[in-house]
Amino acid sequence: MTAPLTPHDPPPHEPVHGPFDPEPPADERDPGLRAELRQAAVVAAVVAVAGVLLGLLWVWIAPRVPLISDGKAVYLKNSEGEQAIGADGTFALLALGFGVLSSAVVFWFRRRGGIPLVAGLAAGSLLASLIGWRLGVWLGPSSDVVATAKAVGKGVVFDAPLKLGAKGVLLAWPLAAMAVHLCLTAAFGPRDEEPEPHWPSAGPGTGPAVDPH
Secondary structure, X not given: OOOOOOOOOOOOOOOXXXXXXXXXXXXXXXXXXXXXXHHHHHHHHHHHHOHHHHHHHHHHXXXXXXXXXXXXXXXXXXXXXXXXXXXXXXXXXHXXXXXXXXXXXXXXXXXXXXXXXXXHHHHHHHHHHHHHHHHHHHHOOOOOHHHHHHHHOOOOOEEOOOOXXXXXXXXXXXXXXXXXXXXXXXXXXXXXXXXXXXXXXXXXXXOOOOOOO
């Protein structure tokens, strides 16, 4: 025969946790967090690799700036030409297109989104712009203008190095990706289910109010 439990005794077979017990790790409290981080890393890597295609298209489409040498100095063949501005504009338009396409593809495969996914898309887009820029400069005409002028000879037209005059166009891809992804999420993203209204149950003796007059 056992003694009865007092109100201050803990119930049997139930562990007692003190106020200083360690909390479980973050990944155990939220098992989906690690999966979201992995998906964000994959998205950032795939989008960054797409920057190679941006660089190739930029080299192929961007207008060339013609130069000419008189044997002593190098000059613009057409001082009023707008080819240099055209190179920046071509990069910006291509980057905007890639931003729209990448955000649409990411939203199609991962409609629920999430902060890690959006951060991965933004980081990958910026990295892709940098890769496309540097690859285009590397694959374009030589950056050693003096050596090229000596190689082609006096009075021969040659192309100037491909470059970006306005570095702000590097943000075209990430800005377009963020804007389009936000619009797609707002228009077609999943909606949280509205909680059903809870009506208190009518207890005994309750009923419609009666006017005493």
